[in-house]
Amino acid sequence: MNRFILRTSTKGYYTKLSKSSSLLKNNNNNKIQFYKSKRYASTNCNSKKTYYNKIRSSSSSAAASIIYKSSKSKEFSPHFFNNSNRINNKNINTSLLAGILIAGTGIFTSAINAEESQQSESETIHAYRQKLLQKGKLMTKKMHVFNANERKDNFERVAVFSGTSNASLAEDIVQYLNTNLADAKISKFRDGETSVQLGVSCRGKNVFIIQSLCESKDNANSLNDSLMELLLMISAARRASAYRITAIVPYFAYARQNRKVPGSRVTIAIADIAQLLASAGVDRVITIDLHSAMSIGSFPNTVNVTNLLSQNIGAIYFAEKDLHNPVVVSPKDGGINRAKTFAKALSVNGYKNANFAAFIKEVRPDGRSKRVLLGDVKDCDCIIVDDIIDTGTTLIKRSKNLKRAGARKVYAFATHGVFSGNSEKLITKSPYLDEVVVSDTIPFLTEVKEDINQNSKVVRLTLAPLLAESIRRVIYMRSTAVLTASNVGE
Secondary structure, rough: OOOOOOOOOOOOOEEEEEEEEOOEEEEOOOEEEEEOOEEEEEEEOOOOOOOOEEEEEEEEOEEEOEEEEEOOOOEEEEEEEOOOOOOHHHHHHHHHHHHHHHHHHHHHHHHHHHHHHHHHHHHHHHHHHHHHHOEEEEEEOOOOOOOOOHHOOOOEEEEEHHHHHHOOHHHHHHHOOOOOOOEEEEEOOOOOEEEEEEEOOOOOOEEEEEEEOOOOOOOOOOOOHHHHHHHHHHHHHHHHHEEEEEEEEOOOOOOOOOOOOOOOOOOOHHHHHHHHHHHHHHHHHHHHOOOOOHHHHHHOOOOOOEEEOOOOHHHHHHHHOOOOOEEEEEEHHHHHHHHHHHHHHHHOOOOOOOOEEEEEEEEEOOOOOEEEEEOOOOOEEEEEEEEOOOOOOOHHHHHHHHOOOOOEEEEEEEEEOOOOOHHHHHHHHHHOOOOEEOOOOOOOHHHHHHOOOOOOEEEEEEHHHHHHHHHHHHHOOOOOHHHHHHHOEE
């Protein structure tokens, strides 16, 4: 048994000494020994006064401490008083049993709370998924960023506004955040001018404005109308003394016009739009899957740009399928990095044998060019990964090439489904494509939305949880690195 000697300090001040569940007992050498128990002791020193000292122990931490005070003596003899000088084993056993019961009750209560919390989260996710299905949207079974237990944030100093281009996505985002959209009145004069009026105070608040730069399917607004709405809403919030203004732009139009072709007189539209947003007073821009990551350099250094990528969510969706020898395919040279990111995310989420292939542009001596497939796709399930599906002609051609190369099934994943003209109907009628997955950064076409569940190969995967989590991290000044492609699988 370990023994310790307790001595006073030279200046006679308080001294502490701890030992697991200890008991003071007299020793022949007039020194103090420690044994298991929980008692009170009195000191009998050569000084004029006698001090009673309490040995304090805790059942949970199993620690005891002795506090005493002495003026001159460096050693003292303790005397125990509990109607007897002998140790009361019955009291000791009762104390130990009580401590065990308290600890066990705490563990049992924690287990019940954890189980109730998981059940509540499961019910919330199920209700959220059902509401999305009514809108024709899907959500992955694995909730990568969704946590219903954290939906109790205080958004008193936060205002979330929405433009008219993609109001459905904005509603899904605030539903995830367990809050409501702030009132905003957006209208047009008869001559076509856009009018914006924010219905709540913005003074000193974190203001978020959700607006995709795309055509509005509800009120027939053009892409440029959506841009003008965003600029005027940012300006209105700035004039209303907002603390910080963040523009949530799920689909950033003009991003494909990001370079100047030698010998031509063209504009770099992404840089021009960036300057307009900065001049209006935006502090931060959050977007999803820019056409080129280098486009971030078009913004001035006064604007913080966060480019979220959807490859991780898309990979989780396909990982939940029963794939046979999956191969991720890039339809062009510029999308190789994007496809590699998707393949990495797919391997992290269950398919460690996922391979990679790409269509490379080959220029012939006579100046003509064609796309050549690099990689083996025979008897494999192929997933074509791109950022935008516009006319759909490239997607249909690549799926046809893959089928001829021996592919078993051909899927496609793209973040933004623009679907210009009747491209979505052409994709649905294509015999080479089995399923095309796009996100909800761009709303449905009216005629397609009515027949969304009738033999359509196009599936909408919601990105509302991803955008809502990015908003939460901005509010609480947390890193958004885990939501970007550089940290896929973490």
